[in-house]
Amino acid sequence: MRLSKNDINNFPRFCFxxxxxxxxxxxxxxxxxxxxxxxxxxxxxxxxxxxxNNVAVLDNGGFQMRQQYVENIPLPKLTKGVTKKTVDEKIYEAFGFSSKEIDFIREAIKHKQQEVLNIIK
Structure with a gap:
């Protein structure tokens, strides 16, 4: 999976x-x-x-996304009706994350996005 500067906010990209x-x-x-x-x-x-935090970032801003990374992600069992708009809230609620933990995750994502952008300059 390759990321470009225009695509950094669209990671990960799974589809139905x-x-x-x-x-x-x-x-x-x-x-x-x-x-x-x-x-x-x-x-x-x-x-x-x-x-x-778990997938290797390649030197050109790509990710070596492999099956084992997807298989091992700890996800809560959510039910039908979870939408793209509500999924974050539902996951944080299911794990019982505090607002500080949620803020940490969001800041860490921004930091990693910037790190990847610096690689693909």
Whole structure:
């Protein structure tokens, strides 16, 4: 996964699609009854913080995103109805994070984004 200066705020980037598709061996996919909720969780602020701290940043601003990083992310079990707009709040609530902890996560994301931008100058 590569990031550019114009794309730094769109990390991570997981998506939901339905239909019949063939994928190459470098693409991972999920299936199941709550995939849309999982996609929202994987695109959350918490997931960004987790990935920025656990996925190797390559020297050109790319990330070596691998299956094991996604498989090992600690996510709460959220139910249907969690949207892109509500997912952060629901995750923080499920983990019982304080406002200081939430602020720490948000600041850490900004710091990592700036770090990546400095790499891809």
């Amino acid at each position: 699609t339905s239909g019949d598709y063939f994928v190459v061996d470098s693409l991972c996919f999920f299936s199941g009854s709550n995939v849309e909720v999982l996609v929202n969780e994987l695109n959350s602020e918490f997931a960004a913080w987790y990935f920025f």
